[in-house]
Amino acid sequence: MTDPISDFLTRLRNASKARLDECIAPHSMLKENVASILKTEGYVADYSNGTDAQGHKTLVVKMKYVDGAPAITGLKRVSTPGRRLYYRYTEIPRVLNGLGIGILSTSKGLMKDADCRRNKAGGELICNVW
Structure with missing residues (x-):
């Protein structure tokens, strides 16, 4: 993967358009800081760290919806x-x-x-x- 940040943003965009409850991505400090800014600005509900089946760290972002519409429109x-x-x-x-x-x-x-x-x-x- 040449651009992990672009992959993370695409995962968030796809999760909001598909109206998923949460979005899971590989963890990095830059992605965690982006999720933190999105949380403080009200675009996502919450984020947390987790692990997948192989033991790799993941970032779990809880998506936010306002009256059924995604908070992230673009x-x-x-x-x-x-x-x-x-x-x-x-x-x-x-x-x-x-x-x-x-x-x-x-x-x-x-x-x-x-x-x-x-x-x-x-x-x-x-x-x-x-």
Whole structure:
């Protein structure tokens, strides 16, 4: 697998469209931090760590639905392994005029776009969620 973050985002997108209760993905700290941001912003209900049948660590994300509709209506990977996109804090694009969030990898850790502007930290734009 060349892009595990893209795989994780695709699993989340597919689980929300299929209206599954939970989404299971291989664990990594970056994926856990993305799930943490999605939880604090209200896009997923909860996340936890688990293990699969072979003993590998997994990340279990409980999906959130509002009146039967998925809380995640759109999820797009922006920076890819073949095309990294870095932004200064003044140049970070707004997602749907502020209705969505962008997740950035900065020198201060993973942050949403509003926090990057507030803390004056730029970085690599990982994905947009709305």
